[in-house]
Structure formats: C-alpha cells, structure tokens
Amino acid sequence: AQSVTQPDIHITVSEGASLELRCNYSYGATPYLFWYVQSPGQGLQLLLKYFSGDTLVQGIKGFEAEFKRSQSSFNLRKPSVHWSDAAEYFCAVGKAAGNKLTFGGGTRVLVKP
Amino acid sequence: KAGVTQTPRYLIKTRGQQVTLSCSPISGHRSVSWYQQTPGQGLQFLFEYFSETQRNKGNFPGRFSGRQFSNSRSEMNVSTLELGDSALYLCASSSGWPNEKLFFGSGTQLSVL
Numbered sequence: 001a002q003s004v005t006q007p008d009i010h011i012t013v014s015e016g017a018s019l020e021l022r023c024n025y026s027y028g029a030t031p032y033l034f035w036y037v038q039s040p041g042q043g044l045q046l047l048l049k050y051f052s053g054d055t056l057v058q059g060i061k062g063f064e065a066e067f068k069r070s071q072s073s074f075n076l077r078k079p080s081v082h083w084s085d086a087a088e089y090f091c092a093v094g095k096a097a098g099n100k101l102t103f104g105g106g107t108r109v110l111v112k113p
Numbered sequence: 114k115a116g117v118t119q120t121p122r123y124l125i126k127t128r129g130q131q132v133t134l135s136c137s138p139i140s141g142h143r144s145v146s147w148y149q150q151t152p153g154q155g156l157q158f159l160f161e162y163f164s165e166t167q168r169n170k171g172n173f174p175g176r177f178s179g180r181q182f183s184n185s186r187s188e189m190n191v192s193t194l195e196l197g198d199s200a201l202y203l204c205a206s207s208s209g210w211p212n213e214k215l216f217f218g219s220g221t222q223l224s225v226l
Contacts (some may be wrong), residue, residue: 036217041219042219043117043203043205043217043218043219043220044203044205044215044217045217046214046215049214090156095169099144099146099168099169099205099207099213099215100158100161100169100171101148101158103148103155103156103157104155105155106155106156
C-alpha cells in the first residue's frame, strides 16, 4: 500500500529565509508525486507535480521539488519565503490510474517578519 | 472560468441524521473526487467518479456514498451520521486523465452534534 510521511508538523521560518519541507513516500511502482498548499479555510492548490523525466521540478510561486528515488523522497524548497507563504503544505502520491491521491499529514509553515 | 463550487459551505447535523453535499466541477471536467479532511486522520480519499461511474474508492464504510450526474455535478451522501464524521469535505475536479491536475473547492464543513 502506498503511504506518505511528512516528518515535520510545524516549521517556523523568517521572511526572506529559505524553506525546505520534507516528504518521504512508499509506493511499489513509479510514483506520481505532488505538492499542494492549503490556506486557512480554503481548498488545496497544486504547487507542482512529478511523473517522470528531470528530477528537479519547478512549480508555481517560486517553489521547486527534487525527486530522489534512492531516498524515496520528494522534498519541496523555496529560496526566499514571503509572508504569504504561510499555509499548510501537503505531499501526495498518486496511483497509475485515476485520481486517487494518498496525502501526507501536512506541514504547517509559519513565517516570522 | 468558474472554479469548483461546493454547497453548502457549512452544515450542522445531529447523530443519526443523513446529509447530502453537492459539488459542481469546472466546466468541461468529467472527473470528480471527494476527500475527507480531519485534524486526526488528515486528508483521506473517499471516491472518484468519472463520466457517472465510480472509478476509484477509498476505505470508508458503506454509509458514505456518492453519485455523478450527466452534467458531471456530483453529490456525496452520508447516512446515519456519527460524531466522527465531523470534517471538512473537499471536492476536486479534473479533466479525467489519470493524475491530471486536481482543482479543489473550498469544501463543506460538516459538524455532527
């Protein structure tokens, strides 16, 4: 069965500093990997996704993620965070068919001024 | 282009009652997925409908059911509500191709008293 682990429940970062969110997955085949962001009271917005090819994926809002098969990881990074990046971030893995996603527990990011 | 619309936004029910939630996908989208979000269990997949047929199903009891109409609008029904059904229910739509970008609605917040 597929699973996703986000080891950090909360992360506090200063505005302008870099951010890295960790994600480890367990999946029997080639994974379809996603990062979503959720602002309070809102639905989820896709930041980026990885299916195949280049292991460094660029997304929206200046985010990028790197797929490392040997470590079963798909960590999200941003070089310089803005106050508007404060939100909850979810890593997810998808099946080969359909749109059934398994989500990690999420990481809540707080941005200090 | 209008986004994914979920109604109602908030709902309060008592144990034993049943509830129906509605989701209108983005125009042209044929796939609708439902997720339950709770503080304890996180985001969990309920089911996915594609062209009026259930394509994927999560591990929820039979009290949770859904359907999709010919215009792609979807409804989710929960019968015999339990306190543990209190959650944010999120609907997501997509074109239907596997692992295509999901567009999420803002959700229906269900409280069971």
